[in-house]
Amino acid sequence: MAVTVVICAYTEDRWDDLCGAVRSVAGQRVESAVGPKIVLVVDHNAALAERAERAFPWVDVLHNRGRRGLSGARNTALAVVDGGIVAFLDDDAAADPGWLATLLGHYADPEVVAVGGSARPVWPVRRPGMLPAADAEGRGELDWVVGCTYAGQPERVSPVRNLMGCNMSFRREVFDAVGGFAEDLGRVGRVPLGCEETELCIRIRQADPKARIVFDPAAVVRHRVSADRVSWRYLARRCWAEGLSKAAVAGLVGGTDALATERDYTRRVLPAALRRELVGVLRGKGGAARGRGSALGGAAALPMAVGWAAAGYLRGRFGGAAGRSGGAAAFGGGRERQ
Template identity: 45%
Template sequence: MDPIVSNEVSIVIPTHSERRWYSLTRTIGSARLQTHPATEIVVVVDHNPEMAERVRRDFPDVTVLENAYARGASGNRNTGAFHTRTPFIAFLDDDTVASPDWLARQLAPFADPAVVGTGGGIVPAWAGIRPTWMPDELLWAVGVSYTGMPTRTAPIRNVWSANMIVRRDAFLAVGGFRTGFGKVGDQNRPEDTELCLRMSSASGGRWMYVPHATIDHEVPAERSTFGFLMRRCYAEGRGKVQMAGLLPKEQELGAEKDYLRRTLPRAVARNLVRAGAGRGGYHALRAATVVAAVLAAAWGGGVETLAAVFESTAHDGTL
């Protein structure tokens, strides 16, 4: 695919720890090698002056900024995005490697002025062997594309900030990512989904998913355990309830409902059929994993709902 030479784009890469140094260098390297060259590569360091100085020293051709907001990826991304001057802003995480035609492919849908943002496919780069009990429908839990997403370029409600491009004017119009609402500590709130919904609502525009505009996303060994999956699903349940509280009443979580009503039941049925046909006992484990994931998310959602009710009644003085 030929690059769209008229579309100037900056790439923003948030980072925070020297433990990610090797990964960060690979991310920067892939950003440099795009067939559609970026106008500027911006690395934003989250309250770590020593690391910021190291990036400046080792990558003199890269713009290095320090997070101007409270600690967290949302403020980190905003710091970089607000600095840029190009019509488009691309975001990569510091543990990803973009394919050479990533920018070219993902910029293509912006030929339609109604498109406010795009996202691309995220491929898992497992540190070890992928767990046999992990169904494709739950791969979102390790930050990669999962079964149920479009297989060709198509409209989508939201994309992930690990692989996202936005129109700068639409992004600035809503104030960027919601700071203080994201993945900080044990919180796992979907700041990227919330941004996508705000941008669509404010502009009347839409998001497009470009599955072949791929990046590889590292999946460390500690994220390949059943315990991690359950904690992640529990946190997701809490985060979605928190996000729902920020949305207008008429803006329901339709994608989540469809996923629960259609995608996951099909996953259970398909794996049970395969297990019953003798195609591998791990299929039964995958079916059981889906059920456990739903229960963990429901538990998290219930806890967050009760916490919100308690906080509301305490604030009203009824307790």
């Protein structure tokens, strides 16, 4: 089974991470005569592209030919992949040994069209006290804020609505059927908008209700969390952007599908987490390696995250055309392009 792994990059600030990502893919072993083909798409940064071409002569380095941003870069890669399986790995993530083989194993089922795995955080120092406590698997309820698997996601192989962008794969043929990533969605530079993979997965299922999208937590990548993402400011900005992004997805595929997973998460997962954190405050405990202050931070972060995400969603749905761009600029996002 032919497989291509796509990595998208936009800044030399992540050079060491990018090298780690490429090496982690080059070390994967799959059941085919040749290893995975690696495609690196550079998003409108000629200096980075030239550096990558010198450093990785065995990698296909492409310039983003689409709109600036992650969706345009991914679509540029799809234009050169003509079959088999295409997997996506972030430029600041490194795949564990066996990652790709685990993903590919699920494609023996012809109804499986997409498979993703888990992303475990690599913290700058330690897990920040502003996030709720981690469970036994190291997952916290707000770890999605830093691009990682969160408590509330399945703990075993399960069908899901959508996959995480840093660790996902698809049959190449599904893009011929439904089109590529929506370039009106997705991250541009450091602006933390997203949900383009959510919109794509929903579109796939709407086109073919029998299509199976599978999450396998055993397919692991290690996602580096930069120091700027462990602050209250980033938490607010990221949750606001998530609300804006979900509003955009709802406008494209409908509110029922766009928010189905989020409704369950808000009703079932977050209240239990808040109760646990409040108990930790009262008892002076916050879980392993956490104290009363950390539990207080987690208890404060949960309603804050819900509030900012809800506000962003309302702004995106009812704020007119300026909703997304204006929302990003509210936290300085308008200035943080490449």
